[in-house]
Amino acid sequence: MYQVPKLTDFSPAALDKAVTELTSALEQECAKACSEPEWKALRDRWMARKNGILTQVNDLWLKAAPAEAKREVGRRVNELRAHVENDVVAAQERMAGRSGSDRLAAERVDITLPGITRPIGARHPVLQALDDVVKVFKSMGYSVEEGPEVETDYYNFEALNFPPNHPARDTQDTIFLAGQDKKPARDRLLLRTHTSPVQIRSMQKYPPPVRVVCPGKVHRHDTPDASHSPLFHQVEGLAVDTNITFCDLKGTLDHAMKALFGSSVKTRFYPSFFPFTEPSADVQISCPFCGGKGCRTCKQSGWIELLGCGMVDPNVFDFVRDNGYDPGKISGFAFGMGADRVAMLRYGIDDIQLLFQGDVRFLEQFA
Numbered sequence: 361m362y363q364v365p366k367l368t369d370f371s372p373a374a375l376d377k378a379v380t381e382l383t384s385a386l387e388q389e390c391a392k393a394c395s396e397p398e399w400k401a402l403r404d405r406w407m408a409r410k411n412g413i414l415t416q417v418n419d420l421w422l423k424a425a426p427a428e429a430k431r432e433v434g435r436r437v438n439e440l441r442a443h444v445e446n447d448v449v450a451a452q453e454r455m456a457g458r459s460g461s462d463r464l465a466a467e468r469v470d471i472t473l474p475g476i477t478r479p480i481g482a483r484h485p486v487l488q489a490l491d492d493v494v495k496v497f498k499s500m501g502y503s504v505e506e507g508p509e510v511e512t513d514y515y516n517f518e519a520l521n522f523p524p525n526h527p528a529r530d531t532q533d534t535i536f537l538a539g540q541d542k543k544p545a546r547d548r549l550l551l552r553t554h555t556s557p558v559q560i561r562s563m564q565k566y567p568p569p570v571r572v573v574c575p576g577k578v579h580r581h582d583t584p585d586a587s588h589s590p591l592f593h594q595v596e597g598l599a600v601d602t603n604i605t606f607c608d609l610k611g612t613l614d615h616a617m618k619a620l621f622g623s624s625v626k627t628r629f630y631p632s633f634f635p636f637t638e639p640s641a642d643v644q645i646s647c648p649f650c651g652g653k654g655c656r657t658c659k660q661s662g663w664i665e666l667l668g669c670g671m672v673d674p675n676v677f678d679f680v681r682d683n684g685y686d687p688g689k690i691s692g693f694a695f696g697m698g699a700d701r702v703a704m705l706r707y708g709i710d711d712i713q714l715l716f717q718g719d720v721r722f723l724e725q726f727a
């Protein structure tokens with residue numbers, strides 16, 4: 361490591377030699393500085409006011425020089441100062457530039473490399489099923505309506521012809537919101553137990569004729585098992601016009617089931633009860649897995665129950681009579697199907713819980 365020598369010979373030749381040694385040491389050290397800390401050490405070694413090399417040169421060369429040599433030594437020391445400052449600054453610039461170009465070299469894009477594929481999510485099978493059902497009805501001219509998941513007693517029950525305290529309400533395992541006791545019964549909030557309230561909302565919004573499907577989440581106070589979940593999904597349907605008959609209902613649903621499960625699927629309607637339809641029916645389809653022969657999925661019956669339906673009860677129209685729904689002049693049918701069931705049948709899923717556990721290993725199969 362270069363050290364500033366004490367001078368005894370102040371002749372121009374001796375001075376030149378001392379200057380050359382110093383500048384070559386300077387150049388070597390500047391060339392070695394590659395990083396910010398190294399450059400700072402370099403700067404301090406050469407330029408620190410206290411004991412830096414320039415300061416030493418000043419003390420050991422200029423101050424020590426005999427009077428007659430002072431001019432010559434002074435000139436050289438001044439030149440050295442400029443030289444050192446210049447080289448140290450240049451070293452910094454080169455160092456910064458070098459790390460910049462290193463970065464550039466590292467970051468250069470190699471367009472021949474395969475791209476980075478970012479995993480994009482898969483559509484959830486339930487959403488897929490909801491979409492599929494909606495699509496079938498859209499192609500028959502239905503439009504789509506949605507309603508709130510937090511619903512009032514009025515829309516979820518009363519306007520659907522469930523009178524207060526009617527036993528049919530028991531079948532709905534309702535989850536009520538707390539703190540509603542002070543409100544009139546019809547304004548109390550609950551989690552909707554079915555998508556049927558959207559029928560009423562749609563008829564309040566549009567005068568007849570209407571043809572709507574209403575997909576959405578519904579909630580019931582059910583213990584989870586392979587076929588029950590406190591949260592599930594339905595698609596509601598409603599068609600109201602003059603002269604809508606049970607034949608229209610049968611034809612529409614038969615077509616929809618064939619569109620969803622294949623053209624060889626058969627439908628079967630048998631009597632049931634819902635407060636908001638009269639007559640009411642449950643719809644079964646022939647088991648798409650065994651073709652009706654009987655298997656595990658259809659519990660050996662050959663049939664699978666998929667939805668409820670019926671002709672809209674005149675009492676329901678009475679709640680929206682003001683908007684043109686005079687039960688003496690119009691008629692309609694309604695239906696409601698479980699979208700989770702549809703998804704499970706279409707994808708061969710045997711446990712409804714799988715749909716809601718969010719296990720990526722399950723969900724990515726639908727990507």
Ligand code: DAH
Nearest residue numbers: 554637668669670694695696
């Ligand atoms: N809302 C009924 C339920 O969740 C299903 C249903 C049955 C809907 C008959 C309808 C219908 O629109 O007409 O149990």
